[in-house]
Amino acid sequence: MVIFFLSLILYLLLVWSGGGGISSVEIVIGALLGLVLAYAARTWTSGKRLGLEGLNPMRWIGFIYYLFGPFALGLIKANLDVAMRVITGDIRPGIVKLNPGLKNGLAMTILADSITLTPGTITVDVDEEDGSFYIHWIYVKDVSPSEEDVYGPFAKWARRLAE
Numbered sequence: 001m002v003i004f005f006l007s008l009i010l011y012l013l014l015v016w017s018g019g020g021g022i023s024s025v026e027i028v029i030g031a032l033l034g035l036v037l038a039y040a041a042r043t044w045t046s047g048k049r050l051g052l053e054g055l056n057p058m059r060w061i062g063f064i065y066y067l068f069g070p071f072a073l074g075l076i077k078a079n080l081d082v083a084m085r086v087i088t089g090d091i092r093p094g095i096v097k098l099n100p101g102l103k104n105g106l107a108m109t110i111l112a113d114s115i116t117l118t119p120g121t122i123t124v125d126v127d128e129e130d131g132s133f134y135i136h137w138i139y140v141k142d143v144s145p146s147e148e149d150v151y152g153p154f155a156k157w158a159r160r161l162a163e
């Protein structure tokens with residue numbers, strides 16, 4: 001129901017000219033569009049409940065703090081590290097498997113994106129069954145490294161923001 005009403009309201013706001021009313025044809029089109037989007041969202045989520053947790057202002061404040069704090073610091077450190085490795089040629093690329101223990105799909109997405117956005121690492125695959133991440137790393141120090149070595153505090157922040 002939430003997706004239907006949000007779709008309908010958004011459509012009506014987009015077609016509203018600001019000076020006059022909205023025709024009944026536009027309301028019918030908006031309702032049909034809302035029904036189609038609500039049905040599509042229901043089939044895409046396959047039984048998952050869509051909540052309003054994402055609208056919590058404290059989550060947004062925490063996410064903004066994460067972007068401009070820990071993530072920005074990790075980004076700067078990774079850029080400097082990759083620049084030094086390019087200059088010196090000191091690289092040992094490889095793929096490592098880590099399991100951060102994240103349960104939520106949003107937390108996994110935040111972590112995978114954070115890893116991929118920092119230079120020197122890229123998320124190759126995520127095993128959804130056991131939550132393991134396969135990460136291509138520019139400098140593999142150890143066959144089974146710690147999370148801190150590969151992506152720092154990103155998993156703790158993903159857990160804090162999404163779970």
